[in-house]
Amino acid sequence: MSNTLGVLANQVVSGPEEARALGDDYVTAVGKILNSHVRNEAAGAAIFDEPSIALAPTPREKWLACRMAMEEYGHHLKFNKLAAELGVEDPHARSPLSVFEYEVTTWTEYVMTKAIVDLAEVVLMEDLAHCSYLPLRKLCRSLMPEERFHVGFGTTTARQLAADPAGRDEVRRAAHELITMTLPFFGRSDSRNNETFRRWGIKRMTNDECRAEFVRRTRALLEEELELDHPEVDVRWHGTSS
Incomplete structure (x- = not known):
């Protein structure tokens, strides 16, 4: 973890008034953090979760897909409430992250979005669970059980799918594609935004540290749990988004 000392290290900003005073x-x-979650929670629900309801093979799995869509839309509304209270810019002034360009066409592909893309969200939320802005810290901590449930659903179902020789190739293909597409999720290696977030105690980890943790966990999933290979990836990313 980065040892950069933020100006609000070990301090708490209790709400919008204290934030504005700073x-x-x-x-x-x-x-910027709030708006990113407003955009991307809604995008994930619309692009990944809603289509999965029709793709789910059994009534129970349709129910689970409905539950996860409902929870993701609920996350969107809760982040949007914090953004409105703080009076920040229009969250939809920018596009969702590029990982949401992934098109879910099969149940296996959806399962892997939960196992992999939602895992990236868990990594980010674990960092924000120590955020200097108390409303955001508390919200991330309150949403963590649902996000971990989504990842747990994805990993458990992926194990079941990969246990069937007929399904292993699709699990592997979807996993490799999604891991590669999710790497930019964490932002550029040289992000000025991330430097600002750490300076203010909003985040503790660099983008590359978050990305490395994501890769560590996806490698454990693929190699140890699913007995599949992991794509060769770089924990640095020098793309265009910050």
Whole structure:
């Protein structure tokens, strides 16, 4: 973990009034985090979860897909409430993350989005669970059980699918594609935004540290649990988003 000392290390900003008292830089930084979650929670629900209801093979799995869609939309609404209270910019002024360009066409592909993309969200939320902005910290901690349930559903179902020789190739293909597509999820290696987040105590980890933790966990999933190979990836990313 980065040893960069934030200006709000070990301090707590209790709400919008205290955030505004710190100035526009702090409000803007927290706003970027909130707006990213507003956009991407809605995108995930619409692009991954809703189509999965029709793809689910049994009534129980349709129920689970409905539950996860409902929870993701609920996360969107809760992040949107914090953004509105803070008075930040329009969250839809920017596009969702590129991983949401992945098209879910089979139940296996959906299962792997839960096992992999939602795992990336868990890694980010674990960091934000120590955020200096208390409303965001508390929200991430409260949503963590649902996010971990989504990942647990994905990993458990992936094990079942990979146990069938007829399904292993599709599990592997979807996993490799999604891991590669999810790497930019964490932002650029040289992100100025991330430097600002750490300076204000909003985040503790660099983007590369988060990405490395994500790769460590996906490698454990594929190699140890599913007995599949993991794609060769770089924990650095020098793309265009920050």
